[in-house]
Amino acid sequence: xxxxxxxxxxxxxxxxxxxxxxxxxxxxxxxxxxxxxxxxxxxxxxxxxxxxxxxxxxxxxxxxxxxxxxxxxxxxxxxxxxxxxxxxxxxxxxxxxxxxxxxxxxxxxxxxxxxxxxxxxxxxxxxxxxxxxxxxxxxxxxxxxxxxxxxxxxxxxxxxxxxxxxxxxxxxxxxxxxxxxxxxxxxxxxxxxxxxxxxxxxxxxxxxxxxxxxxxxxxxxxxxxxxxxxxxxxxxxxxxxxxxxxxxxxxxxxxxxxxxxxxxxxxxxxxxxxxxxxxxxxxxxxxxxxxxxxxxxxxxxxxxxxxxxxxxxxxxxxxxxxxxxxxxxxxxxxxxxxxxxxxxxxxxxxxxxxxxxxxxxxxxxxxx
Numbered sequence: 356x357x358x359x360x361x362x363x364x365x366x367x368x369x370x371x372x373x374x375x376x377x378x379x380x381x382x383x384x385x386x387x388x389x390x391x392x393x394x395x396x397x398x399x400x401x402x403x404x405x406x407x408x409x410x411x412x413x414x415x416x417x418x419x420x421x422x423x424x425x426x427x428x429x430x431x432x433x434x435x436x437x438x439x440x441x442x443x444x445x446x447x448x449x450x451x452x453x454x455x456x457x458x459x460x461x462x463x464x465x466x467x468x469x470x471x472x473x474x475x476x477x478x479x480x481x482x483x484x485x486x487x488x489x490x491x492x493x494x495x496x497x498x499x500x501x502x503x504x505x506x507x508x509x510x511x512x513x514x515x516x517x518x519x520x521x522x523x524x525x526x527x528x529x530x531x532x533x534x535x536x537x538x539x540x541x542x543x544x545x546x547x548x549x550x551x552x553x554x555x556x557x558x559x560x561x562x563x564x565x566x567x568x569x570x571x572x573x574x575x576x577x578x579x580x581x582x583x584x585x586x587x588x589x590x591x592x593x594x595x596x597x598x599x600x601x602x603x604x605x606x607x608x609x610x611x612x613x614x615x616x617x618x619x620x621x622x623x624x625x626x627x628x629x630x631x632x633x634x635x636x637x638x639x640x641x642x643x644x645x646x647x648x649x650x651x652x653x654x655x656x657x658x659x660x661x662x663x664x665x666x667x668x669x670x671x672x673x674x675x676x677x678x679x680x681x682x683x684x685x686x687x688x689x690x691x692x693x694x695x696x697x698x699x700x701x702x703x704x705x706x707x708x709x710x711x712x713x714x715x716x717x718x719x720x721x722x723x
Contacts, residue, residue, distance in 0.1 A: 362438055365475050366427060369441045373423070377416040377448055384408045412451045419447045438476040445469045446485055454496045463493055463517030467524035474528040482532065486525040493517050559632040561610060562617035570631035570639060574689050577641065587683035588642040588650040590657075591696040592616070594676045595708040597636040604668045609636075611666065612674055619661045623653060639696070647682055654680055654711050662709065677703035678711035 388404055399407065423444040426432050432440070446469035453465050466489030473482045497514055557569030565573060577587055594600075594612060601609040613636065620630040620640060629641040640657070642650040662675040679699030683692055699712040 362434065362476050366437060366441050369445065369472060369475070370423065370427065373441070373445050373448060374420055376445070377413075377420060380416070380448070380452055381409070381413055384412070408455060412455055415451050416448050419444050435478075438478070439481060442469055442473045442476070442481060442485055445472055446488060450488075450492045453492060463496060463513055464520035464524075466492060467521050470521065470524040470528050471531075474531040477532060479529070479532055482525065482528050486521060486528075489521045490518060493521065562613055562632050562638075563621070564617050564638065565629065565631040567632070567634060570633065571689070573629055573631070574641065574692075577643065578683070578687075578689055578692075581683065581685060583685065585644055586647065588645075588647065589681050589683065589692055589696045590640040590642070590650075590654045590711070591633070591679045591693070591700045592638040592640065592657075592676045593678075593700055593704060594636040594674065595704075596674070600669075600674065608666070608668045611668075615664055615666075616661055616676070619664070620657055622660070623657065628653070639693075650682075651680060651711075651713055654678060654713070658709075658711055675709035677708050679703060680711055680713035 388401075388409065423440050426440045427437050446466055449465040449469055453463055466485070470482060470485050470489060473485050493514060497511075557565055557572070559566040581587065594616065597609065597612070600612055613632075616638060617630065617632070620628070620638070627642060627644045629643070631639050631641070633639045640654070642653065645653075658676060658678065662673045665671065665673065677700055679696040679701070681692060681696040681699065687695070699715075703710050703712045
């Protein structure tokens with residue numbers, strides 16, 4: 356799982372935590388209002404309490420949740436912006452509670468929760484921004500409580516403690532961020548090395564094409580993820596008179612012919628073209644993300660470019676190949692797909708060679 360999948364996985368649980376936190380705060384405010392022992396700590400009338408501690412924070416918190424929900428659901432919002440949305444929603448809920456009950460250090464330091472949570476998204480800038488906002492909010496809560504709500508029994512020490520907790524939360528989150536970055540680097544490096552090793556194991560050492568094992572796994576993946584709107588094609592190639600090349604010019608020159616064919620195919624580019632060595636002098640090429648005319652055109656270009664090559668050991672004699680071309684059908688198994696291409700290749704071999712058959716064998720009177 357990469358970092359983007361990891362972040363996406365955590366956004367929904369964190370959003371639900373924000374909703375739960377909002378409902379918990381509302382429940383606590385109602386409980387304080389209902390229970391006389393708790394109400395003794397809040398000096399205001401019933402009407403003032405309902406407005407200040409129930410209606411106002413509920414409206415603010417629910418508004419932030421609704422806005423966040425639409426941003427998280429929108430396809431136009433970037434993944435990074437969605438990460439910011441989650442953190443700022445949680446921070447906003449903490450700030451609302453902080454500014455309503457800003458006489459306790461524990462409440463004043465609530466924004467530190469948002470700081471810790473921001474570390475999940477492994478972005479130092481986000482954590483730093485939330486920390487700055489948290490410190491500013493802690494300072495503002497003093498003036499809100501002292502001047503707006505007339506809470507004169509506010510202790511400066513509580514704000515100093517709360518600010519210290521916020522700063523400590525930032526440094527702790529920074530350490531966590533460094534750990535996450537180091538782990539991501541280690542995992543990424545491990546994946547890169549593993550991918551290199553796997554790719555090396557899947558390549559044919561002579562031609563540089565995928566070997567039979569690589570071909571099977573790639574073909575399985577293409578078939579399992581097949582979408583009719585993105586057709587697949589298979590070209591099976593067999594070099595004409597290859598045994599004669601080996602017998603006449605030696606196996607080293609035979610290998611040179613194989614490498615030449617591989618290079619001709621690779622020169623077509625790796626995008627949407629997957630070349631594999633099927634075995635011996637047989638090569639298969641899979642095409643994707645193109646229409647059938649383009650795939651046939653590219654197949655014929657491979658044949659044309661290959662037979663135009665002149666070898667220093669053969670004088671003016673060119674070497675060609677025969678091919679069988681088949682479009683994948685959702686009813687085919689992997690073996691059936693290969694078998695159909697092979698049958699067209701077989702027909703090309705026994706009917707003149709140096710050609711690609713791209714129509715069913717039963718229609719071969721229309722050979723092009």
